[in-house]
Structure formats: C-alpha cells, structure tokens
Amino acid sequence: MGAVPGRECGSCSVCCxxxxxxxxxxQKQAGVACxxxxxxxxxxxxxxxxxxxxxxxxGWMTMPDLGDDWRPDKSGVFINAPGSxxxxxxxxxxxxxxxIGSARVLDQQPFVDLVCILVERQVPVFLAIPGPAGHFPVNxxxxxxxxxxxxxxxxxxxxxxxAAMLGKLSECTFVPVPTRPSR
Numbered sequence: 001m002g003a004v005p006g007r008e009c010g011s012c013s014v015c016c017x018x019x020x021x022x023x024x025x026x027q028k029q030a031g032v033a034c035x036x037x038x039x040x041x042x043x044x045x046x047x048x049x050x051x052x053x054x055x056x057x058x059g060w061m062t063m064p065d066l067g068d069d070w071r072p073d074k075s076g077v078f079i080n081a082p083g084s085x086x087x088x089x090x091x092x093x094x095x096x097x098x099x100i101g102s103a104r105v106l107d108q109q110p111f112v113d114l115v116c117i118l119v120e121r122q123v124p125v126f127l128a129i130p131g132p133a134g135h136f137p138v139n140x141x142x143x144x145x146x147x148x149x150x151x152x153x154x155x156x157x158x159x160x161x162x163a164a165m166l167g168k169l170s171e172c173t174f175v176p177v178p179t180r181p182s183r
Contacts, residue, residue, distance in 0.1 A: 003061045011041030014072035015058050018099065018130050018137070019080075020177045025050035030177050031133035041073065059096060069110070076101040077111060082126045082139060090143075095124035097139055106162045112155055115162065119143050119150045127165050131174035138172040140165050 016037050020030035028034050038044045043053070059079025060070045072078045082097040096118060098111075105111050118125040119142065128139035142165065149157035 003057050004064045007061055009042065009046075009061070010071070012071050012073040013037045013041050013043060014078050015056060015080075016043060016053075018078055019056075020136070021052055022180055023050065023052045026052060027180060029134040029179075030136060031130055066114075075111075076105045080128075082124070082128075083136065086124045087141065090122065090124045092121075092123055095126060097126040097128045097137075099128040099130060099137055099139075100166075101130070103163075103166055106159065106166060109155075112159055112162070115142060115146065116150045116155070116158060119146045127162065127169065129166070129169050134179075135174035135176050138169050138174060140169055 013033070016034040017032070018030060021028045021034070026034070034043075036044045036049070043049055058072060060066050060072060060075075063070075063079070066079075069075060070077065070079075078099040078101070080097045080099060082095040086093050086095045098115070100106070100111075115125060115127075122143070125142050126139040127142050128137045130137045142162070145161050145165070146158055149155075149161065
C-alpha cells in the first residue's frame with residue numbers, strides 16, 4: 001500500500017526512532033534514533049535513504065481518512081501493522097497497532113473515535129506502548145473488550161477500558177530485540 005497522494009513525512013521521524021531495523025544496509029535498535037535523524041526532525045539522507053526506509057509507510061501515510069493532525073509527531077500516535085499475530089476469529093487479517101507516546105492521548109476524543117471506528121469495522125486493533133531502547137513494544141488487542149461499549153456508543157466506558165488496558169501494558173515485560181552477531 002502506498003502513501004496518500006501529497007502526503008510526506010516532512011520533519012516527522014517517529015518511525016526512525018521506534019522501529020528496529022536489521023538489514024544489510026541499516027541496523028538500529030528499537031527506541032534509538034537512527035544515526036541519520038537530524039535535530040530539527042526528519043532524515044538527513046532522505047533522498048538517498050535505504051530501501052527499507054523507502055518502502056515503509058506508517059498508518060498515517062496510508063490512511064486517507066486521517067488528517068494532518070494525525071502525523072505521528074503531532075498526534076503522539078504511531079500507527080503501524082501489529083507485530084502480534086491476528087487472532088483466528090478475525091476475518092479481516094489486516095490489523096492496526098496504535099502505539100501511543102503518552103497516556104494523554106487516551107483522553108483525546110479523536111483517538112477514542114478512531115478506536116471506535118476500527119472496532120466497529122472489525123479491524124483487529126491493538127493498543128501499544130514502546131519499549132525501552134533495544135526492546136520491542138508491547139501491545140494488547142482491544143476489539144473483544146471494546147465491542148459492547150462501542151456498539152452501545154458508550155464513549156466514557158470505552159475511555160475507561162482504554163485506561164485499564166494501558167495499565168496492563170505498563171506492567172508487561174518488554175522483550176529485547178535480538179541483535180545481529182558481530183562479523
């Protein structure tokens with residue numbers, strides 16, 4: 001899936017920090033800024049960036065319904081394909097992971113609305129938080145717990161469940177990203 005026409009990363013470099021990359025061209029740990037990130041934001045080698053970077057698009061880049069306020073560095077929400085397997089009871093095999101940088105995001109109505117829309121559409125949707133440097137993020141599937149309050153349009157209950165899920169995530173053990181053996 002390609003980028004929405006006219007949409008560009010600009011000064012956003014969230015993916016350059018949160019994602020682990022282990023290719024022959026580029027290696028970096030999750031939670032560590034790529035060496036090509038520049039202080040003002042963005043990539044210092046954008047026009048010649050590695051293939052792995054050229055081929056990657058976060059959810060904001062590919063979802064036309066999301067406005068400019070959803071760019072990860074503006075919204076505090078990094079939208080990615082989930083690292084977890086989609087449970088078998090989902091007909092839709094394309095899930096979405098909403099990695100938040102702060103608990104404040106859960107209080108924002110646009111975030112709650114997006115979660116509700118995804119649950120209504122039966123898109124497997126995961127709430128995630130980044131791990132410390134060198135560790136994978138942790139996530140939790142939201143659909144099953146949110147199905148009833150979403151169907152009842154009970155936004156306060158949705159928000160309360162999201163807060164409880166964040167609490168569970170905060171107690172999880174982060175798994176280290178395996179490192180490539182030295183050559």
